[in-house]
Amino acid sequence: xxxxxxxxxxxxxxxxxxxNVTCLSPAIGAYKHVCSKKINSDTYxxxxxxxxxxxxxxxxxxxDCKEQAxxxxxxxxKTIICSANHYDINLTREEAINHITNTLVxxxxxxxxSLVNEAYKxxxxxxTCRAAFSVKELPLTNKGALIEIRANAFIQKK
Numbered sequence: 792x793x794x795x796x797x798x799x800x801x802x803x804x805x806x807x808x809x810x811n812v813t814c815l816s817p818a819i820g821a822y823k824h825v826c827s828k829k830i831n832s833d834t835y836x837x838x839x840x841x842x843x844x845x846x847x848x849x850x851x852x853x854x855d856c857k858e859q860a861x862x863x864x865x866x867x868x869k870t871i872i873c874s875a876n877h878y879d880i881n882l883t884r885e886e887a888i889n890h891i892t893n894t895l896v897x898x899x900x901x902x903x904x905s906l907v908n909e910a911y912k913x914x915x916x917x918x919t920c921r922a923a924f925s926v927k928e929l930p931l932t933n934k935g936a937l938i939e940i941r942a943n944a945f946i947q948k949k
Contacts, residue, residue: 816849856903860910893920
């Protein structure tokens with residue numbers, strides 16, 4: 792079964808769309824996975840909500856910060872591909888990952904930052920614009936969450 796979007800909200804005659812994607816676990820709170828802004832007839836900016844190390848059923852997947860980051864990056868890529876499909880844009884994994892323009896990385900411990908860099912390299916993630924912060928707690932810290940990543944991407948019809 793192909794991943795798809797759900798819970799679509801359209802604002803300003805389609806200039807903005809908010810939706811969830813079935814490749815991710817259900818949202819933990821009152822938000823959507825993606826906010827898409829139409830830049831022109833062929834180009835969209837995707838704002839992807841912060842992702843934790845969750846599988847598509849909502850189960851937390853434990854591991855060190857690198858392992859969690861690798862799962863999150865994989866989920867980011869799946870989200871971009873699914874969102875692009877909504878606009879009849881077909882992207883490969885490599886194309887999707889290269890359309891990421893920036894990320895925001897939240898860490899429980901800043902000393903894990905080098906593990907994030909290792910995960911980026913292993914996943915083939917471009918070293919895009921990025922900010923990283925250490926925070927006191929993340930959602931699901933009680934289950935072992937060490938990292939959350941939020942991203943922006945641009946997709947365009949060919």
